[in-house]
Amino acid sequence: SSEVTQPLSVSVALGQTARITCEGDNIGSKDVHWYQQKTGQAPVLVIYRDTHRPSGIPERFSGSNSGNTATLTISRAQAGDEADYYCQVWGSNTVIFGGGTKLTVL
Amino acid sequence: QVQLQESGPGLVKPSQTLSLTCTVSGGSITSGGYYWNWIRQHPGKGLEWMGYTYSTGNSYYNPSLKSRVTISVDTSKNQFSVNLSSVSAADTAVYYCARSGYYDNHVFDMWGQGTMVTVSS
Numbered sequence: 001s002s003e004v005t006q007p008l009s010v011s012v013a014l015g016q017t018a019r020i021t022c023e024g025d026n027i028g029s030k031d032v033h034w035y036q037q038k039t040g041q042a043p044v045l046v047i048y049r050d051t052h053r054p055s056g057i058p059e060r061f062s063g064s065n066s067g068n069t070a071t072l073t074i075s076r077a078q079a080g081d082e083a084d085y086y087c088q089v090w091g092s093n094t095v096i097f098g099g100g101t102k103l104t105v106l
Numbered sequence: 107q108v109q110l111q112e113s114g115p116g117l118v119k120p121s122q123t124l125s126l127t128c129t130v131s132g133g134s135i136t137s138g139g140y141y142w143n144w145i146r147q148h149p150g151k152g153l154e155w156m157g158y159t160y161s162t163g164n165s166y167y168n169p170s171l172k173s174r175v176t177i178s179v180d181t182s183k184n185q186f187s188v189n190l191s192s193v194s195a196a197d198t199a200v201y202y203c204a205r206s207g208y209y210d211n212h213v214f215d216m217w218g219q220g221t222m223v224t225v226s227s
Contacts, residue, residue: 033213035153042202042217043153048209086153090212094168095155 004087006098012077013106020101022070022087030089032070034063037100038083046085047072077105108133110203110218118197118225124190128203128218135184136161140207143214144177144188146199154199158206159186193225 004024012018022032032050035043045054047063050070060075074081082105087098114126128142135142144156157167159177167175171190179186190197200222204214 031210033210035214042220043214044217045209045213045215048213048215052209054209054215088153088212088214092169094170095212097153097155100152 004089004096004098006085006087006101008099009102009104011104011106012074014079015076018074018077018081018103018105020072020074020085020087020103022072022098023068024070024089024091025068027068027070027089028066030065030091032063032065033088034061034072035086035088036081036083037086043086074103077103079105081105108205108216110205110216112201112203112218112221114201114221114223116222116224118193118223119227120194120225121192124193124197124223124225125187126201126203126221126223127185127187130184130186130205135179135186136181138207140205141211142177142179142186143204143206144175145202145204145214145217147202147220148196148199156188156190195225197223198225199223 034047036046037043046061050065051063062073064071084100086100109131111129118124141158143158159165159179165177174191176189200220202220203218205216208215
């Protein structure tokens with residue numbers, strides 16, 4: 001299957017670590033990219049090629065990818081991290097986005 | 107700093123063609139070997155990639171939209187455009203233009219602010 005699946009929502013306590021997963025058949029063999037989208041704004045790239053951070057993205061954002069699961073990890077979560085997060089891969093000759101995960105910081 | 111800005115009608119009638127333009131400022135659309143993409147987001151939903159064009163005019167489309175979508179570039183105006191034919195209410199969405207090719211061909215590192223298009227009679 002070329003689909004990727006994300007949990008609808010993830011909650012994290014302020015200052016703790018949030019982990020958002022992106023599951024797909026052998027996704028570890030693909031490059032996974034992550035975007036953050038705050039309400040009413042365009043998405044922003046936060047991780048590309050599984051583990052790389054674009055300039056300007058805090059080190060608190062990190063990524064991993066192995067087997068059937070890619071993970072976006074947000075350390076020391078802040079109120080400003082509340083957003084929808086989307087994973088994205090290239091598969092079946094098209095760009096595929098996950099359905100998105102709403103991160104709530106409690 | 108390159109910036110992208112979408113423009114076009116906010117309301118389109120069913121069965122007509124949706125046409126939007128993205129103006130690139132702060133850099134030439136022909137430099138850097140970038141790809142110029144359209145991505146849409148249905149209200150309250152996730153993201154859907156529509157396709158891209160290149161400065162040479164070559165284009166590539168999402169197979170699910172291929173029969174209805176055309177993406178083109180106008181290098182003289184530093185713009186690229188999308189046409190989506192035979193629209194229905196299901197095409198109501200926020201439409202984003204985005205650049206890829208800096209980190210990877212399919213990594214979108216710069217986005218426009220998005221423009222809402224409603225399909226309704």
